[in-house]
Amino acid sequence: MKIQHLALNPEVRAALEDRRPVVALESTIIAHGMPFPQNVETALLVEKTVRQTGAVPATCAILNGKLKAGLNTAEIELIGKTGTTVPKASRRDLPYLISQGKNGATTVASTMLIAHLAGIRIFATGGIGGVHRGAATTMDISADLQELAQTPVAVVSAGAKSILDLGLTLEYLETFGVPVIGYQTNDFPAFYARKSGFGVDYRLNSAVEVANLLKVKWAMGLRGGAVVANPIPEAHQLDFEAMQRVIEQALLEAEQRQTRGKALTPFLLAKIEALTGGKSLEANVALVVNNAKLAGEIAVALSAIG
Numbered sequence: 130m131k132i133q134h135l136a137l138n139p140e141v142r143a144a145l146e147d148r149r150p151v152v153a154l155e156s157t158i159i160a161h162g163m164p165f166p167q168n169v170e171t172a173l174l175v176e177k178t179v180r181q182t183g184a185v186p187a188t189c190a191i192l193n194g195k196l197k198a199g200l201n202t203a204e205i206e207l208i209g210k211t212g213t214t215v216p217k218a219s220r221r222d223l224p225y226l227i228s229q230g231k232n233g234a235t236t237v238a239s240t241m242l243i244a245h246l247a248g249i250r251i252f253a254t255g256g257i258g259g260v261h262r263g264a265a266t267t268m269d270i271s272a273d274l275q276e277l278a279q280t281p282v283a284v285v286s287a288g289a290k291s292i293l294d295l296g297l298t299l300e301y302l303e304t305f306g307v308p309v310i311g312y313q314t315n316d317f318p319a320f321y322a323r324k325s326g327f328g329v330d331y332r333l334n335s336a337v338e339v340a341n342l343l344k345v346k347w348a349m350g351l352r353g354g355a356v357v358a359n360p361i362p363e364a365h366q367l368d369f370e371a372m373q374r375v376i377e378q379a380l381l382e383a384e385q386r387q388t389r390g391k392a393l394t395p396f397l398l399a400k401i402e403a404l405t406g407g408k409s410l411e412a413n414v415a416l417v418v419n420n421a422k423l424a425g426e427i428a429v430a431l432s433a434i435g
C-alpha cells in the first residue's frame with residue numbers, strides 16, 4: 130500500500146519488502162543537537178554502525194514536504210549544514226510542513242511516526258524527550274512520551290538528560306503503559322551518566338530477549354512502543370555531579386532568557402555543550418553510536434523471529 134506523503138529510499142524499501150532488519154534514526158539530533166560538521170560525521174558513523182550489525186539504516190526527515198525514511202549522504206549533509214534553521218518537527222508540525230512543501234528535522238516523536246508508517250519497528254537515538262522540570266506549572270511534556278504511548282516502535286536511547294525531571298518522566302511512561310527496559314542495567318541512565326538514581330522496570334541482558342519482549346507486546350495487540358535504555362559506555366561517562374552543575378546553569382539561563390516551548394530543548398543542549406567545552410559532544414557521539422549498535426542487533430533479532 131502506498132502511504133500518502135511518505136517516500137522511502139530504494140535501499141530501505143528493498144529491505145522492508147524482503148523483511149530484512151531496518152533501524153530508524155532521527156534528524157533533530159543532526160540539525161539541533163550537535164554542531165556542524167560533527168553532526169554530519171556522527172550521522173554517517175551511526176549509519177555505518179547500523180550496517181555493521183546487518184541492519185539497514187533509515188535516517189528520517191521531512192524534505193520538500195515529504196516524510197522521508199532513508200536519506201542519502203547529500204540529504205544528511207543538507208540537514209547538517211542548514212542546522213538550526215531547519216524547523217524542528219514534532220508530530221504537531223507535520224501537517225504544516227507537508228502542506229507547505231518545507232523541510233523539517235524530525236524529533237523522536239515524528240521519527241517514530243515515520244518509522245511506523247514505513248513498517249520500521251526499531252529506532253536509535255541519543256536521548257528521549259520527557260517531562261521538563263517545573264512541568265507542574267509549565268505543562269512542558271515532550272510529545273515523545275505520547276508517541277511512545279501510541280506508536281509501536283521501540284526506541285533505543287541512553288535514557289534522558291537530567292535537564293528533565295526523570296522521576297516524572299518515568300511516572301508518565303508508566304501511566305501510559307510504556308515498558309522501560311534496562312539493557313544490561315537495573316538503573317535508568319541519565320545520558321552522560323550510567324545511573325540517574327532511578328531504576329528501570331525490567332533488566333534484559335541480550336538483544337534477543339529485548340526482541341522477544343517486543344514481539345510479545347505487539348502480538349498481544351498492546352498499543353505503543355518501548356524504551357530500551359542503554360547506558361553510555363563506561364569509558365565515555367562524564368562526572369554526574371559536574372554535569373548536574375552544568376545542567377543547573379543551563380536551566381538558569383533558559384529561565385532568565387524566558388526560553389520556552391520547542392526552543393527549550395535545543396537551547397539547553399547547545400548551552401551544555403558550550404559549558405563543557407565540547408566534552409559533552411564527545412560523550413554524545415559515543416552514546417549514539419553505542420545505541421545504533423544495540424538497535425541494529427535488536428532489529429536483526431526481531432526480524433529472525435518474525
Ligand code: PSU
Pocket residue numbers: 155157158161162219235236237238255256257258259270271272273290320390391392394395398
Ligand atoms: N534530548 C537530547 N538530545 C536531543 C533531543 C532531546 O538529549 O537531540 C531532541 C530529540 O529530537 C527529542 C527532542 O525528540 O529533542 C525533544 O524535544 P521536546 O522536548 O521539545 O519535545
Ligand code: MN
Pocket residue numbers: 269270271272390391
Ligand atoms: Mn516541550
